[in-house]
Amino acid sequence: xxGMELTTLLAAVVAGAAPVIFAAVGxxxxxxxxxxxxxxxxxxxxxxxxxxxxxLYTGSVxxxxxxxxxxxxxxxxVVAVTGVYLGQSQVAVGFVLTLTCRDLAYFLGNPLSRVPGxxxxxxxxxxxxxxxxxxxxxxxxxxxxYASIALVPVAWLLLYRTRWGLAVRAVGEHPAAAYARGVxxxxxxxxxxxxxxxxxxxxxxxxxxxxxxxxxxPQGAEGMGWIALALVIFGGWHPAKVAVGAYLFSLxxxxxxxxxxxxxxxxxxxxxxxxxxxxxxxxxxxxxxxxEAVERWAGDRAWAWRxxxxxxxxxxxxxxxxxxxx
Amino acid sequence: xxxxxxxxxxRFGAVHANRGISxxxxxxxxxxxxxxNGAGKSxxxxxxxxxxxxxxxxxxxxxxxxxxxxPADATRRGIGMLYQDPLDFPxxxxxxxxxxxxxxxxxxxxxxxxxxxxxFGFDLPPDRVVERLTVGExxxxxxxxxxxxxxxxxxxxxxxxxxxxxxxxxLFAALRRLADEGxxxxxxxxxLEDVQVLCDRVTVLREGRVAGEAERPLRTxxxxxxxxxxxxxxxxRCENPAGTPVLRLDGVSAPGGxxxxxDCTVAIRRGEVVGLAGVEGSGQGVFLRxxxxxxxxRRGRVLFEDAPLGRxxxxxxxxxxxxxxxxxxxxxxxxxxxHFVLRxxxxxxxxxxxxxxxxxxxxxxxxxxxxxxxxxxxxxxGGNQQRLLLALLPERPAVLLLENPTRGLDLESAHGVxxxxxxxxxxxxxxxxxxxxxxxxxxxADRILVFHNGRMVLDTPxxxxxxxxxxxxxxxxxxGAAA
Numbered sequence: 106x107x108g109m110e111l112t113t114l115l116a117a118v119v120a121g122a123a124p125v126i127f128a129a130v131g132x133x134x135x136x137x138x139x140x141x142x143x144x145x146x147x148x149x150x151x152x153x154x155x156x157x158x159x160x161l162y163t164g165s166v167x168x169x170x171x172x173x174x175x176x177x178x179x180x181x182x183v184v185a186v187t188g189v190y191l192g193q194s195q196v197a198v199g200f201v202l203t204l205t206c207r208d209l210a211y212f213l214g215n216p217l218s219r220v221p222g223x224x225x226x227x228x229x230x231x232x233x234x235x236x237x238x239x240x241x242x243x244x245x246x247x248x249x250x251y252a253s254i255a256l257v258p259v260a261w262l263l264l265y266r267t268r269w270g271l272a273v274r275a276v277g278e279h280p281a282a283a284y285a286r287g288v289x290x291x292x293x294x295x296x297x298x299x300x301x302x303x304x305x306x307x308x309x310x311x312x313x314x315x316x317x318x319x320x321x322x323p324q325g326a327e328g329m330g331w332i333a334l335a336l337v338i339f340g341g342w343h344p345a346k347v348a349v350g351a352y353l354f355s356l357x358x359x360x361x362x363x364x365x366x367x368x369x370x371x372x373x374x375x376x377x378x379x380x381x382x383x384x385x386x387x388x389x390x391x392x393x394x395x396x397e398a399v400e401r402w403a404g405d406r407a408w409a410w411r412x413x414x415x416x417x418x419x420x421x422x423x424x425x426x427x428x429x430x431x
Numbered sequence: 432x433x434x435x436x437x438x439x440x441x442r443f444g445a446v447h448a449n450r451g452i453s454x455x456x457x458x459x460x461x462x463x464x465x466x467x468n469g470a471g472k473s474x475x476x477x478x479x480x481x482x483x484x485x486x487x488x489x490x491x492x493x494x495x496x497x498x499x500x501x502p503a504d505a506t507r508r509g510i511g512m513l514y515q516d517p518l519d520f521p522x523x524x525x526x527x528x529x530x531x532x533x534x535x536x537x538x539x540x541x542x543x544x545x546x547x548x549x550x551f552g553f554d555l556p557p558d559r560v561v562e563r564l565t566v567g568e569x570x571x572x573x574x575x576x577x578x579x580x581x582x583x584x585x586x587x588x589x590x591x592x593x594x595x596x597x598x599x600x601x602l603f604a605a606l607r608r609l610a611d612e613g614x615x616x617x618x619x620x621x622x623l624e625d626v627q628v629l630c631d632r633v634t635v636l637r638e639g640r641v642a643g644e645a646e647r648p649l650r651t652x653x654x655x656x657x658x659x660x661x662x663x664x665x666x667x668r669c670e671n672p673a674g675t676p677v678l679r680l681d682g683v684s685a686p687g688g689x690x691x692x693x694d695c696t697v698a699i700r701r702g703e704v705v706g707l708a709g710v711e712g713s714g715q716g717v718f719l720r721x722x723x724x725x726x727x728x729r730r731g732r733v734l735f736e737d738a739p740l741g742r743x744x745x746x747x748x749x750x751x752x753x754x755x756x757x758x759x760x761x762x763x764x765x766x767x768x769x770h771f772v773l774r775x776x777x778x779x780x781x782x783x784x785x786x787x788x789x790x791x792x793x794x795x796x797x798x799x800x801x802x803x804x805x806x807x808x809x810x811x812x813g814g815n816q817q818r819l820l821l822a823l824l825p826e827r828p829a830v831l832l833l834e835n836p837t838r839g840l841d842l843e844s845a846h847g848v849x850x851x852x853x854x855x856x857x858x859x860x861x862x863x864x865x866x867x868x869x870x871x872x873x874x875x876a877d878r879i880l881v882f883h884n885g886r887m888v889l890d891t892p893x894x895x896x897x898x899x900x901x902x903x904x905x906x907x908x909x910x911g912a913a914a
Contacts, residue, residue, distance in 0.1 A: 421522075
């Protein structure tokens with residue numbers, strides 16, 4: 106593979122990861138506050154459909170993104186209100202919403218199937234786009250991709266370097282303690298669900314208006330929500346590590362195309378499906394860092410010790426368990 | 432601040448936890464609230480701190496009747512509480528815990544924390560994750576945080592549970608300092624000695640009511656009489672000559688806890704009662720788990736009756752009761768009878784009420800557990816859970832390992848547990864127990880091992896040591912060569 110092809114491939118990885126990053130970082134914010142929004146897979150599809158429809162009827166791509174974000178926020182708000190205020194199971198509500206949103210998207214989107222519509226136009230960054238290598242990989246995309254790249258440091262900054270982020274993490278760890286300090290954990294969880302839901306909705310519009318423009322059945326975003334949910338765990342609820350996972354997943358998908366050309370004897374389905382079991386394998390490797398045997402082995406090697414500790418993560422302690430006062 | 436509680440009632444469904452409690456706490460005093468488990472102390476204090484709403488009654492602060500919407504309202508009025516289960520954030524750092532919810536009025540929280548810690552003589556590294564602190568250090572952090580929020584009344588719910596004697600001295604000095612500054616302190620405890628050392632005035636609660644009040648000098652028998660109606664007798668000591676070695680640790684190192692266990696060599700003899708002393712997490716927990724065969728040593732050997740201890744080798748002969756009764760010992764959600772079913776050597780496919788029912792009933796009678804075979808274990812009180820664990824033990828274990836067996840139990844329940852344990856000892860079982868209370872260790876053990884930072888630093892017969900020597904060893908100050 107020569108240098109030309111490599112930059113093209115990496116550019117495709119960066120572009121393809123954009124929607125997954127929106128969804129996974131959004132879910133990271135939600136779960137950091139202790140709430141599980143399991144409806145991702147359906148929300149993304151419904152957001153994709155609503156975003157495409159709104160953009161088609163108004164002629165404005167921005168209106169499409171706004172509509173998609175609103176849809177994601179509303180679905181997430183349903184999970185938060187039923188789960189936190191009404192004491193229902195977040196898992197059950199989220200799962201039912203996944204199925205409902207998916208069917209709703211296909212049903213309402215039926216008239217839009219295969220209709221040509223607007224899409225986000227490319228916007229190379231003046232000056233930077235002409236840099237050798239880096240220019241093509243990072244700076245010849247559209248606003249959606251730039252936003253996905255910027256989202257990661259912004260989310261990290263908000264979660265780890267601000268008063269708000271401290272409240273979010275504190276609520277996810279111990280809602281009763283946050284309550285004792287005068288912070289209403291339910292309000293924080295609702296807010297985080299809505300913010301996370303906005304991003305999940307944007308992920309949907311990123312598909313239907315940028316990555317795979319248009320609407321149809323299948324749309325092409327199916328299964329992405331589950332991957333995003335897995336990435337949150339893989340990334341240890343940390344936006345930067347979650348983003349690394351998203352790029353890794355995108356890479357696994359993109360390399361399938363050149364590999365297929367190199368290995369014509371292997372059925373094409375193998376390359377389409379390969380990213381999923383590879384994700385499970387990676388999750389298992391991450392999990393290994395928690396085992397005693399690995400700890401013992403790494404104990405005598407400074408570099409391994411640091412690696413194991415960087416990879417190791419634990420869930421927000423109150424994940425899925427809202428405030429109860431005995 | 433002068434706090435008055437007038438006829439406070441609190442109901443949780445059918446349970447009437449506070450039944451018309453009135454009491455008054457003067458400004459600048461240290462007021463004790465004493466009572467056995469379940470007397471309603473914690474509930475009452477959570478009401479004063481705004482964490483729980485009261486069913487009826489009135490709270491007056493400096494003569495003014497107040498009502499709160501939540502703990503934040505109480506804090507704003509100057510009342511802060513140190514909860515029994517610490518309400519902090521173990522995964523966050525000391526500084527993050529300190530600053531969350533704090534209005535610092537433009538002051539740098541890091542400087543403020545360093546300033547306050549210096550004033551009280553606490554050593555709290557601001558960037559350390561709180562789960563790596565000891566229970567005592569977590570309390571110190573909470574106290575600093577509440578002082579930074581300018582509380583004028585500080586409530587502490589069972590603050591001496593799980594901290595070392597040294598940390599207790601530091602805590603009490605800090606509380607006296609707060610009282611000298613004109614703040615009020617309310618100390619909730621079931622431990623007489625804490626209240627006697629520290630408090631000016633004591634209110635004793637029994638079964639949700641005020642049983643009486645007492646002022647300095649606080650006499651032990653008066654307080655016990657108020658708490659229990661009668662004064663309980665201390666349990667008899669087991670007087671057994673120690674027999675042949677039954678369990679041997681040979682140069683054992685193992686991971687776990689804060690410090691792990693390092694290079695431990697010791698032999699436990701038949702019929703011996705061995706007390707493990709030390710600051711929580713200094714190696715006692717790992718020692719017990721290694722001896723029970725639950726943690727495999729990284730180095731060294733564990734021998735039971737001269738054979739290597741395997742997972743099954745000593746089945747039924749070495750028994751271990753962990754301190755977290757509901758977390759590690761029992762299965763929450765299952766009934767007493769179902770626990771006896773799990774113990775059967777062969778569990779039949781179909782379970783009916785007769786399966787292990789007689790066993791359960793016999794166990795309940797033998798240990799006078801307050802409950803029925805159908806009671807879910809989480810509905811039992813702490814003392815009854817501990818008695819159930821004892822009832823579930825194999826008939827005649829050779830070694831019985833107990834991690835803080837009287838944790839959270841009041842005097843009467845604790846004595847009951849010890850009376851039962853003495854029966855095992857009389858039958859030749861070796862008892863090895865850890866406890867944060869030196870008094871308990873001196874009262875029950877005939878041999879004492881002291882742990883500091885993962886190492887066993889002292890091994891002495893109880894009759895040939897002093898509380899002073901033990902305290903020095905616990906603090907790691909060493910006894911000659913062991914330093």
